[in-house]
Amino acid sequence: MTDVIDFTASCPRGLESLLAEELRALGAGTTREQPAAVHFSGSLQLAYRCCLWSRLANRVLLRLGQVRIADAEDLYRAVAGIPWEEHINPSGVLWLQFSGTNREIRNSQFGAQKAKDAIVDRLRRQSGARPEIDRRHPDLTVALRLQRDTLDIAIDLSGTSLHRRGYRTHIGAAPLKENLAAALLLRAGWPDIAADGGALLDPMCGSGTLLIEGAMMAADIAPGLLREEFGFERWLNHQSDLWMPLREEALERRRQGLERELPEIRGYDADAKVLFAAEANIARAGLEKQVRVSCRPVAAFKVPSHRQVKPGLVLTNPPYGERLGEQEALRETYAELGRQLKKEFPGWSVGIFTGNPELGHATALRSHKQYQLYNGSIPSQLLLFRIREQSSESRVEEEGRRTLSAEVEMVANRLRKNLRTTGKWAQKSGISCYRLYDADLPEYAAAIDLYHSLEGELFAHVQEYKAPANIPEEKAQARLRDLVRAVQSVLELSGKNISIKERRRHSHKGGGQYRKHSDTASAFWVDEYGAQLEVNLWAYLDTGLFLDHRPVRQYLRKLAPGKKFLNLFCYTASATVQAALGGCVQSTSVDMSKTYREWSARNFQRNNLDPYRHQLVEADCLQWLEAAQQNRRGHYDLIFMDPPSFSNSAKMRGVLDIQRDHPKLIRQCMALLAPGGSLVFSNNLRTFKMDEAICAEFRVENLPLLDRDFQRNPKIHNVWEIRRNDEG
Known part of the structure; x- marks a missing residue:
């Protein structure tokens, strides 16, 4: 095998950047993230080290190849x-994991069967023997992933999932997987806190996973030992x-780690059985000597008094x-x-x-950072706080800030x-960016959108609507300040995490949407939905x-x-x-x-x-459509067109008025459609009316694609799916 090999490490959603950082620390070369996985390169010894030491994967x-396939026969040949005779004894035990589908391979079980036949047939031709198929203790596990028409073929070096460390034979009612627990500790800064001698406490420790993972980090214990x-x-x-020197090294590091005096690591729970x-x-x-647990309710949660404990985590x-009744009962527990x-x-x-951030707010603490993660399939948040010791003066000052008119x-x-x-x-739907407020109170005319970054920070985007003409400018500005104060108070955000846009002061002529508002x-x-x-x-x-186009993109x-x-008019190509x-x-x-083309390229x-395969074109869409009629007729199966309501940009040959020009644009797009194709046409002109001739010429269906957070404003956009009349 070559010295530099391509590998892929899979992980729970939301941990990709942490895993990439961990892999680099373990010695990986280049890393590339994708949803729930990180690709990296290095030696076979590096792969062994990752299996032994990764706390997150x-x-x-081990990637054997990537090939393009169209159907089952292509899959078999690939x-x-x-x-395979180089990887498994023909009379050994084989297991296959197959995920993904395409137009021809519509069932992963069928894909797995076809791949299994290919391996077995090859081994039988080579040796006359065939392997047994069994998921229990296989000699080789083959992992195949089909995405679109690309098949990745790999060998699973880990065996059972690496989150199964081997220490957890007893679990509580709602177990936290070991690698997710490790991620929470890393996000909360535990390694640095432990290095500084700070303690780790868990007032509702359950079966102790957070405590054990924290102790293993502090004692430099490999999670795979x-x-x-x-x-x-x-x-x-x-x-x-x-492999053996890596294991011996890990055993020695464990011995040395346990000889050191570790910080206080202690857990409590009100349920004696779970302890x-x-x-x-x-x-x-x-x-047993490093981690202690005892029965104690939350109301009695205090710093341990049996030894000098340094503030920690x-x-x-x-x-x-x-259920609602359970949540109401838990609200007092959080409080x-x-x-x-x-x-x-x-x-x-x-x-x-x-998994219920609203209960997290019941603590009445201000979180300075939030991370979006998944506990299994449940969208969840890690809320981080700093408990500060306040002087009497600072307490008075904070109370003043919290007192609202x-x-x-x-x-x-x-x-x-x-x-x-x-x-x-939004939280239950796995939506991290949504509209929280849309002029619900008419005198506070603004929209407030929330954005949770991949790094866990919460941002608010406040967009002021133009006030009625009878509202004085100073009154409108005062109300905007009140609105921002409410956002700061309720969402516990600092000013740097709030963006304020005053639309009424900006002209929309001449491409104002392209101008920078801040340097x-x-x-x-x-x-x-998995796209970054x-x-x-x-x-x-x-x-x-x-954000209003979220369900359009999903469709x-x-x-x-x-x-x-x-x-067309792709903006940032989301x-x-x-x-x-x-x-x-x-x-x-x-x-x-050009700005949006570069932005799209980053996406x-x-x-x-x-x-x-995915081409970005910097061009006036009107001119591009004219030219496309020459050589692209019937070229596309699906077209999305979301033009502005009006544009007279200097870069355009003419002026675009969507009400006037949409029949021509639609006909040009329909000429580019392959048989059976469809055009999804959208715009945000509230007074827009679809041309009657277009409705007669094509099958035009209005699509009610509007999520809950925009239903107060049902005219924010119009969306149609347009097909040819002679096609179903």
Whole structure:
């Protein structure tokens, strides 16, 4: 095997950047992130080290090849072309993991069967023997992933998932996976706190996973040491001379780590039964002297008094309840936790991981950072706090900041209500960017959008609407200040995390949306259904992501598998990213702005889109459509067109008026459609009326694509799907 090998490490969603950082620390060369995985390169010894030392990965895969396939016969030939006799004894035990589909291979079980036949047939031709198929203790596990028409073929070096450390034989009612627990500790800064001698406490420790993972980090214990075996140990190419020194090194580091005096690591729980499970897990991990648990309710949670304890980290994963009655009962538990933390833990850092952020707010603590993660399939948040010791003067000052006028309190109450409704809907739907407020109170005429970055920070985008002519300018500005105060109070945000746009002072003529509004602005990345998209709340009038089009992009993604896709007036090409991740085989995205083309390119690169298959074109869409009629007739299966209502940009040959010009644009797009194709046409002109001749000439269906957070404003956009009349 070559010295430099390509590998893929999989992980839970939301941990990609942490895993990439960990892999680099372990010695990986270049790394490339994709949803729930990181690609990296290095030696076989590096792969062994990652299996032994990665606290975050689920699996480590050795990539054997990547091939283009169209159907089942292509799949068979591609898999049969791998020299499997070099990887498994023909009479050994084989297991296959197959994920993904395409137009021809529509069932992963069928794909797995076809791949299994290819491997077995090749081995039987080579030796006359065939392997047994069994998922229990296989000699080789083959991992195949089909995305669009690309098949990745790999060997699973890890065996069972790496989150299964081997110490947890007893679990509580809502277990936290070990690698997710490790991620929470890393996000909360535990390694630095432990190095400084700070303690780790968990007031609702359950079966003790956070405590055990924290102790293993502090004692420099490899998370894979207790595992019975790894997948690579029965692989024909396994090199014991590389593996055994790594294991011996890990054992020595563990011995030295446990000889050191570790910080206080202690857990509590009100349920004595669950503590029996915690004690059994702690003993199996060999950490009885380092980790202690005891029965104590949250109301009695205090700093341990048996030894001098340096302020450190309180980290916990409290229950969050699935039914309303449970949630109401838990609200007091969270409130009690907040009271105890403020009273007993000044100077400590705190992390609360919950699937119900609303309960996290019941602590009455101000989180300075939030991370969006998943506990299994449940969208969750890690809320981080700092408990500060305050002088009497600073307490008076803070109380003054928290005292809101009656007007501001009215707006704050509406924001709180919306967080309980729209915010909870967004969190359950896995939506990290949404509209919280849209002129709900007419005298406070603005829209407020929330953006959760991939790094866990919360940002608010406040867009003021033009006040009625009878409202004095100074009154409108005062109301805007009140609105921002309410946002700061309810969302616990500092000024640097709030962007304010006053639309009434900006002309929309001459491409004002392209002008920078700040020279100090910084972009960040957000997640939308697995796509990572760049957002900038400060630099331009718009943010790079039209939130009202979220369900439109989702709809395009559902239509996209196997299609050739055209995106006109593509803006930052977020719709193309969704279509590509949904399975479109080729795309063209057109916009006349160099700024947006470069922004689109960053979105493409972040989501690992092949630039040869997904083309970005900087051009006037009107001129491009004219030229396209010559040589692209019937070229696209799916077209998305979202033009501005009006544009007279200097870069355009003419003036675009969407009400006047849409019949011509639609006919030009329909000429580019392949048989059976569809055009999704959108615009945001509230007075727009579809041309009657277009409705007679084509099948025109109005699509009610509007999510809950925009239903107060049903005319924010219009969306149609247009097909030829003679096609179903």
